[in-house]
Amino acid sequence: MIKEIIVVEGRDDVTAVKRAVDAEMITTGGFALPPSVIKRIETAVKKRGVIIFTDPDFAGEKIRKTISSKVPGCKHAFLPREEATKNGDIGIENASPTSIIAALEKVRCQSIEKRAEFSQKDLIVNGLIGDEGASEKRDQLGKVLGIGYGNAKQFLNRLNHYGVTREEFEAALNTLKSRDENE
Incomplete structure (x- = not known):
């Protein structure tokens, strides 16, 4: 089981990640990021740590930046675009368990200084x-x-x-x- 809580964009991402690893997750539900989701992420960072694992597209990058700016101390996992693409759709939900595991093995911490x-x-x-x-x-x-x-x-x-x-x-x-x- 992965110690940190993984933040993904939606339910299909949760399903894909759970096929690859045993982990607890928080879904953002897209751009909106309501205060309740930010609060859950803040609590998760303090208790267990957080890995932001959003889609390798514009929306995913925007969500990643928003969370990082509001909740310092998150770790980041990145999935290569071609490993997340299926029939022109880009998303974590399209990745194989092997690709997801490889991305999570290369988790990076963002430096504050x-x-x-x-x-x-x-x-x-x-x-x-x-x-x-x-x-x-x-x-x-x-x-x-x-x-x-x-x-x-x-x-x-x-x-x-x-x-x-x-x-x-x-x-x-x-x-x-x-x-x-x-x-």
Whole structure:
């Protein structure tokens, strides 16, 4: 059983996560996030901890940011978009138990203090912005690091705020380079 309480968007997400792991969950019910849900999340953070596990789409990211801004101390799990997509629909409910477990194994804590380990120069030098295929490379690197996909600004923010070390970053880049060479 997972110790933390997992926050998901809806009932179908609960069903999918329960197929993969034994865990207690809170559903947000979408964008609205009523005060009662925020209160439950605040209590859960204090008692057991919380993992925010929202859909890898615009709505899921907005819900994640809203909860993070109102309830500090949450952990974050990210599911790659293609592992959450079925017939054009993106959501946790579409993911396999294996994908859900893999995402939950890469849970990240959001750092509260300002951190600037990585800069835009790191993204440029490593072909993560400004190059053809930069978006795909950020997507692949986000999977390896467990921080999900993001545009350049979001990706840089996640590198700096989810505790990614320089060593992890370099190792992940090397993993991608090895994959490319073997294809």
